[in-house]
Amino acid sequence: MLSKKNLQLNDNGDLHHLLAIEGLPKRIIERILDTAESFVGINEREVKVVPLLRGKSIFNIFFENSTRTRTTFEIAAKRLSADVVSLDVARSSTNKGETILDTIANLTAMHADMFVVRHSESGAPYLIAQHAAPHVHVVNAGDGRHEHPTQGLLDMFTIRKYKKDFTRLTVAIVGDILHSRVARSQIHALTTLGVPEVRVIGPRTLLPADIERLGVRVFTSLEEGLKGVDVVTMLRLQNERMNGALLPSASEYFSRYGLTPQKLALAKPDAIVLHPGPMNRGVEIDSAVADGKQSVILPQVTYGIAVRMAVMAILAGSAR
Amino acid sequence: MTMTEQNQSLPDAEALFASLKAQMAPAIAFNAKLVGVYSGGAWLADRLASELDGEHEVGYIDVSFYRDDLSTSGLKSNVRSTQISFSVEGAHIVIVDDVLFTGRSIRAAINTLFDYGRPASIQLAVLVDRGGRELPIAADYVGAPLIVSRDLMLALSKSDDGKFALTTEAWKAR
Numbered sequence: 001m002l003s004k005k006n007l008q009l010n011d012n013g014d015l016h017h018l019l020a021i022e023g024l025p026k027r028i029i030e031r032i033l034d035t036a037e038s039f040v041g042i043n044e045r046e047v048k049v050v051p052l053l054r055g056k057s058i059f060n061i062f063f064e065n066s067t068r069t070r071t072t073f074e075i076a077a078k079r080l081s082a083d084v085v086s087l088d089v090a091r092s093s094t095n096k097g098e099t100i101l102d103t104i105a106n107l108t109a110m111h112a113d114m115f116v117v118r119h120s121e122s123g124a125p126y127l128i129a130q131h132a133a134p135h136v137h138v139v140n141a142g143d144g145r146h147e148h149p150t151q152g153l154l155d156m157f158t159i160r161k162y163k164k165d166f167t168r169l170t171v172a173i174v175g176d177i178l179h180s181r182v183a184r185s186q187i188h189a190l191t192t193l194g195v196p197e198v199r200v201i202g203p204r205t206l207l208p209a210d211i212e213r214l215g216v217r218v219f220t221s222l223e224e225g226l227k228g229v230d231v232v233t234m235l236r237l238q239n240e241r242m243n244g245a246l247l248p249s250a251s252e253y254f255s256r257y258g259l260t261p262q263k264l265a266l267a268k269p270d271a272i273v274l275h276p277g278p279m280n281r282g283v284e285i286d287s288a289v290a291d292g293k294q295s296v297i298l299p300q301v302t303y304g305i306a307v308r309m310a311v312m313a314i315l316a317g318s319a320r
Numbered sequence: 321m322t323m324t325e326q327n328q329s330l331p332d333a334e335a336l337f338a339s340l341k342a343q344m345a346p347a348i349a350f351n352a353k354l355v356g357v358y359s360g361g362a363w364l365a366d367r368l369a370s371e372l373d374g375e376h377e378v379g380y381i382d383v384s385f386y387r388d389d390l391s392t393s394g395l396k397s398n399v400r401s402t403q404i405s406f407s408v409e410g411a412h413i414v415i416v417d418d419v420l421f422t423g424r425s426i427r428a429a430i431n432t433l434f435d436y437g438r439p440a441s442i443q444l445a446v447l448v449d450r451g452g453r454e455l456p457i458a459a460d461y462v463g464a465p466l467i468v469s470r471d472l473m474l475a476l477s478k479s480d481d482g483k484f485a486l487t488t489e490a491w492k493a494r
Contacts, residue, residue, distance in 0.1 A: 014394065031397055038382065038399045047435040050385035052395075313385070317394030 007129055014318045017129045017138040018311050020147040021188040029192060033157050035310035036303070042079065043305055053082035053316055056113040060086040061103070062141070063119040068277060069141055069151075072301070073116045076308035082114075104128050112136060114315065122146035122181075137315040145179055150311060151276050152185025154304040156193060158296055159231055161303070162272050166193040172225050172267075173199065173216075174257060175235030175284055176206040182276045183235055187214050201225035202257065205246045222257050226266040233274040234259055237284045250283050260286040264294065272296045333476060333484035336447050336463030337364070341371060343461045344445055349412040350374035352443075357429050358382045358400045360418030360476030363484070364447060368416065379404040381415075386428035408437030414460075418476035420446040423457035448486065450474055 010016040077084035122144030129138040142148040201219040219225030356365030369376040382400040445461040472488040
């Protein structure tokens, strides 16, 4: 298998596929954030569309359902004037036995220029990128437990908007780190951008054994971990985790790891709260926090469009 | 700086600016909006607005999202935010740029403006017209025409004290 780094970058060192934050140089992350800044203005205009990707065909291929992520990618593509088709592959041809690569080959024969891929298996977007025609770009929209790079990037964009300088921040990521592709993308992005202290907070059963290897500090107490932080990013607790032996109950999880106003008060007074959505109110986050002054959860959604526009525009401009 | 050189044979940009301003002063509407194309045109629009009589609001355009060469040239790495804070609808607008060459940037700038509204009129002011047009576009106000080899990129630079100068350099490889 080719190295991840080589697969994402072309010979000039430009971004050709976006598969993971891990291995992305800082200059590429910063370029995406800077470009997204210019797209924020487009999204505030009356005419929210630019002709940049006119004539390009973008296929959203979601082997795993996610209405929200798919919709934000669709909006981003449309605002760039691309033709966008969303396939809910989760209930179509793969169920009839077609392999991923056959699905991709068929769509490439329809002159696709870009694939936005969501898959429940880690690494599926790599497989597609390895076999894609040279002119085709692949964006990972979330693969298994591995990464969700555009979510990580929009979180960085949001943090930069409110906190400006990454190099003086303490950031806490709270919840189910073990199963979270968002957490993994965030950790790689934060450390690459120079955040001196990244903390992960969660019950032992939901923390990967070797997580310190990524350069983070581990806390099993929410109260301890929140002390003095500038940014708190909450992760969604997937209901299906409740069924196994990992957690006793939603209410017990909330009492120990749910973010309430009292617990948030342990962070810096101007700390901001992020959540990638969809939220489980009363499980990982209290409504008073989700709707409170320190919450930047809805700005995250707005910025997510600009960040995805930036990723698509940069990729479409890269040749191999 | 290895590629850039201050060419002795290039005209004095400050003199060209004075000539451009003198042409515009009697001709443009007293409330004409000046829209500079980043980066050279933005500097020129700022200077013109402060030195010309009248009420000239200033806007800035980055044409990167409206260019026609994404597949061949890629997206520029330092895209700036287009800023049009006035109403374009019914306005008299002068697009300001440093160098008029193929006309493609100006085509993109006009398209950008129309996504903000329907202006009453659009004119074009440039410091230098170097010929080489690939589109039917002409400037209304020109500091001076200038012949420059097609192999060279001509651009405006601004020193710390705000003085303009013209520079040439080899086109950047993709």
